[in-house]
Amino acid sequence: MDPIINLIIFICLGVASLVLSVLAVSSKSLLRSATYLLLVLICTAGFYLLLNYHFLAAVQISVYAGGVVILFIFAIFLTNAKGDILQKHQTRKYVFGGLAAIAGIAITAFALLKHQFVYSGNTSMDGDQEINMQVIGNALMGTEKYQYILPFEVLSLLLLACIIGGILIARKK
């Protein structure tokens, strides 16, 4: 696609996600915050689409928008009384929050600029082409170098433990 159009889309997404993130932390009602968070996550999916990484965009939407935010909303439903309004934060908290945000940006920027990406020298990965789903699947389930069967299995074990723990807490005596 035209680089200018790419840039315009990128700026729109960036501005939207910035504004929505600020709204998410500054909103008075907890449920509104959760909704703004949902919109921020959808914007992130938009970034992935812009990078032609459709798989990650779909994962982003289905895991975060479809799973995590719904869990948040359920938790808010169960714990918050109707019409609860969040207390205003103290100024001290704003200062520390701002500092934490700047530190986060600094660390991320440092990591991004310093890190040597595996495929950065590989010109076959440049341009508009999309990585095939089969490649991603093989990378996730393979046992060779740069393939991720072990983390995949460890994570699924962790999730299983979480499920069992949840059931143990929730079940009737």
Add this chain to the structure above:
Amino acid sequence: MFHFSVVTNWIDELLRTYLPDGWALFIEFVLIGIAILTVYAVLALILIYVERKVCAFFQCRLGPTRVGPFGVFQSVADMIKILLKELIKINKVDPRLFRLAAYLVIIASICTFGAIPFDKGLHVVDFNVGVFYLLAISSLGVVGILLAGWSSNNKYTMIGAMRSGAQLISYELSCGLALMTIVMLSGTMQLSTIVEQQTTAWNIFRGGIPAIIAFVIYLIAGHAETNRGPFDLPEAESELTAGYHTEYSGIQFGFFYLAEYLNMFIIAAIATTLFLGGWMPLHIPGWDGFNGVMDYIPPVLWFFAKTFACVFLALWVRWTMPRLRIDQLLKLEWKVLMPISLINIILMALWIIYIDL
């Protein structure tokens, strides 16, 4: 065979000869947007009319007969009515979330609608991860429903939203697993490729018993996803007035209504695409004359015929079965459909290894 790609390619080339690429793309985006919204609205009108007629016949009535011949313009009249209705302001609601909820529901529905392959070249979003995209984007609707229930400031809507959330999240699982069975069979998630693989035999024939089991599970779970039929607990009118959209009026209610009908169509269309060959005509190996005759029917017609057959099935179920209780509903999903679809995946793996090559 006449494919719509002829028309769409012609438009594309026409625009590209007169305009730079960027502008041509932009105009195409706008055209596609208009086309999608128009088809969406027209299909909703058709579906509402069909639903009312079919329901009437099941109940030995006539249904709408007054507006136009056989009442075909009834839903058009209803549409004009709903567009002119007042949007009632509700006291003590969260207005921003209240409005956003209706949009979320309909946006999720339209985004899913865009990914349906109606014909070769008549397919807006054709991602490499098509099936996954469908599952992901349709889960946005749940958020809309939950927000609608909460922000309406009403007990009925709240209960409706909670029921709907529990129902949609549970049934999404067996929906996804049933689709996964077919993804295993075809080895790809791209919808256009899945359709084109079914030239000789539709997946439901090629996949044999596991595919048939997956098809049935998908129809049940998909039907539950649309909040209709025996699974309409979230909007059970005898218990909850109208469930999560009780407080909505005018076109905001219309959004929920449209999304509900179109979701029925979308579920039927996905079932058609993955199991019944999408826009592929029915081919029986060896019967060349028969296959030739079938090829004369345009693929779009094939697609809509199969989809409306599935829609009719959904209507049939809806107007035949009594409503489930919430515990029966959850038991059906977690103790019946889920285990069966998990076993079915193993069965499909065996089928692929030993029978289908």
